[in-house]
Each structure stands twice: as structure tokens, then as C-alpha cells.
Amino acid sequence: xxxxxxxxxxxxxxxxxxxxxxxxxxxxxxxxxxxxxxxxxxxxxxxxxxxxxxxxxxxxxxxxxxxxxxxxxxxxxxxxxxxxxxxxxxxxxxxxxxxxxxxxxxxxxxxxxxxxxxxxxxxxxxxxxxxxxxxxxxxxxxxxxxxxxxxxxxxxxxxxxxxxxxxxxxxxxxxxxxxxxxxxxxxxxxxxxxxxxxxxxxxxxxxxxxxxxxxxxxxxxxxx
Ligand SMILES: C[S@@+](CC[C@H](N)C(=O)[O-])C[C@H]1O[C@@H](n2cnc3c(N)ncnc32)[C@H](O)[C@@H]1O
Numbered sequence: 001x002x003x004x005x006x007x008x009x010x011x012x013x014x015x016x017x018x019x020x021x022x023x024x025x026x027x028x029x030x031x032x033x034x035x036x037x038x039x040x041x042x043x044x045x046x047x048x049x050x051x052x053x054x055x056x057x058x059x060x061x062x063x064x065x066x067x068x069x070x071x072x073x074x075x076x077x078x079x080x081x082x083x084x085x086x087x088x089x090x091x092x093x094x095x096x097x098x099x100x101x102x103x104x105x106x107x108x109x110x111x112x113x114x115x116x117x118x119x120x121x122x123x124x125x126x127x128x129x130x131x132x133x134x135x136x137x138x139x140x141x142x143x144x145x146x147x148x149x150x151x152x153x154x155x156x157x158x159x160x161x162x163x164x165x166x167x168x169x170x171x172x173x174x175x176x177x178x179x180x181x182x183x184x185x186x187x188x189x190x191x192x193x194x195x196x197x198x199x200x201x202x203x204x205x206x207x208x209x210x211x212x213x214x215x216x217x218x219x220x221x222x223x224x
Contacts, residue, residue, distance in 0.1 A: 031059035098125030
């Protein structure tokens with residue numbers, strides 16, 4: 001058995017999973033998250049699912065190599081299909097677009113049960129994911145991670161049925177991130193402003209309307 005070493009992104013995801021949890025990792029691919037969590041005694045058992053056969057073969061191989069066949073159930077499934085009997089307490093959905101993550105959440109009534117925590121790591125469209133979460137989910141923690149030249153957002157949420165309304169910068173950058181004032185967030189903020197300024201330049205060069213992006217830049221700059 002070899003000890004799984006996670007990347008910074010996945011390690012931060014794992015750090016947000018509760019001690020003593022039963023974790024379900026949706027879109028598991030290599031099953032690194034569940035293997036790490038069970039190996040380190042953070043999760044009692046785990047469920048690793050993926051919509052595609054290839055990743056599940058890879059996941060199964062890794063689970064067997066790590067001697068965790070009796071602790072990690074592994075199968076092909078779309079989203080949270082068939083998850084109820086496994087009764088996960090913590091659900092990780094990582095490395096997909098925010099819109100797909102929102103679709104997966106929307107299709108599951110299990111996710112709305114009391115005591116179920118979601119740890120979400122959208123590769124793109126964090127704004128759209130937060131927009132979706134406004135409809136009944138409390139965002140109780142957020143993190144920004146920088147790895148291999150890229151920024152990643154991690155969003156922890158749980159269902160409480162209450163609607164919320166975030167501002168446009170809160171949707172894009174995360175209210176908890178903004179309030180944290182952490183250095184990593186401030187770096188991410190500067191990176192985002194710079195990215196938008198590049199887009200603005202392109203719009204000016206193409207004689208396009210720049211009102212929207214200029215307003216976005218102003219709102220982001222006000223967070224400095
Ligand atoms: C880029 S990988 C991310 C792997 C891992 N979660 C990570 O963050 O490193 C995305 C995985 O999600 C799976 N996937 C895509 N849509 C899915 C769905 N609706 N339900 C379950 N898995 C899905 C893909 O097959 C793929 O293996």
C-alpha cells in the first residue's frame with residue numbers, strides 16, 4: 001500500500017471534509033480524494049462514482065492497489081444517481097464546470113437532507129454555481145487555491161431551504177473569500193482585475209460596448 005499524495009487543490013478539498021464522515025466523491029476519476037480520506041482516517045468509508053467507465057476502471061485499480069476494496073464502493077453513475085442507500089454525509093464534486101455541478105446538485109433530492117455537506121470545486125463558472133446555490137443553500141466556507149499557475153475556488157455549501165441574494169462581485173469571488181481578506185484572495189482579486197482589463201482592451205480595439213466590463217472592474221477594484 002502506498003500513501004496517496006494529493007495536489008494542493010485536492011488536499012484543500014480533503015481538508016474541508018469532516019472527520020468521521022462517509023464521503024461520496026462524484027466524478028472521482030482516479031479516486032484520489034476518497035483514497036486519501038480513508039487512508040488518513042478522516043472518512044470511515046467512501047463512495048467513488050463517475051459517469052464514465054474509463055475513470056472507474058482507473059479508480060478501481062487505485063483502490064485495489066491501496067488495499068481499500070472493503071472501504072470504498074466504486075461504480076459508474078451519473079451525478080448522485082443511486083447514492084441514497086450509501087448515506088454519505090459529505091459529498092465532493094470537483095474538477096468540473098460550475099454549471100455541470102449545479103445540474104448534478106439540482107437533480108438530487110438526497111443532497112437536501114439535513115447534515116449533508118457539499119464540497120464543490122468548479123473549474124469554471126463559479127459565478128453560475130453560486131447563483132444556483134442562492135436558491136436554498138448556505139455557503140458556509142470558501143477557499144482559493146493557487147496551483148501550477150492557476151487559481152481554483154472551493155465552495156462548501158449545505159441546504160437549508162432559505163433563498164439568498166448575493167451581489168455580482170460576491171457571486172464571482174465569494175462573500176466569505178472577500179470577507180477573509182486573505183493574501184491568496186487578494187492575489188486572486190488582482191489576477192481577475194488584470195484578466196478583465198485585457199478583455200476591456202480587446203473590446204475597445206473592436207469598438208464594442210465596454211460598459212458592463214468597466215462596471216465589473218470598478219466593483220472589483222473597490223474590494224482592494
Ligand atoms: C476532470 S475530472 C475531475 C477528477 C477529480 N474529481 C478531480 O477534481 O481531480 C472530471 C470527471 O467528472 C466525470 N463526470 C462528468 N460528468 C459527470 C456526471 N454527470 N456524473 C459523474 N461524473 C461526471 C468525468 O468522467 C471525469 O472523470
